[in-house]
Amino acid sequence: ETGVTQTPRHLVMGMTNKKSLKCEQHLGHNAMYWYKQSAKKPLELMFVYSLEERVENNSVPSRFSPECPNSSHLFLHLHTLQPEDSALYLCASSQDRLAGVEDTQYFGPGTRLTVL
């Protein structure tokens, strides 16, 4: 499945570094999402963009900054992270409709982030 791609696949960074995660979707969708998946915890929704406008921000710390320059690309800018931010960061996309299976979210492979 190459509908949603993410780079890098693995990232190790120090607490003072600045890095960015990139997501690209090739499915013609108009909504994109960032999720965080920590060990033994449910997937947590972080941000939602619909038609390039941020429509949800689930109380995420400001050290995470999303950017959606167009409907195919989504970034997550990281700065001054904490060790507890180490997790798998998953990007997803969907065709935003009112309801139905057409609104299914399709996930990228994720970026495994380790903060030292």
Added chain:
Amino acid sequence: GQNIDQPTEMTATEGAIVQINCTYQTSGFNGLFWYQQHAGEAPTFLSYNVLDGLEEKGRFSSFLSRSKGYSYLLLKELQMKDSASYLCAVRDRGDTGRRALTFGSGTRLQVQP
């Protein structure tokens, strides 16, 4: 808000049938999804239910009872490659939350020979 419960781990035998349950309490409901996630990989979509009843897709079936806040995923003719985590997710029906999925912690299924 949403609260979703599913068993943490299950073990089954190759060729057998296994049922993974999911219960939810929600302030709004706009569909339930099942995803499969192999270790280190992306969740992949398996099934979607919004009306009561059974949806069948090959070896996989999913059932929903909205009045009971209950769903299950049924896997038949288990194969070794079915060893994975199975995630139950509920979509909210809020004005701003209609896109949001709330996930359970996932059920880790181990298929043994």
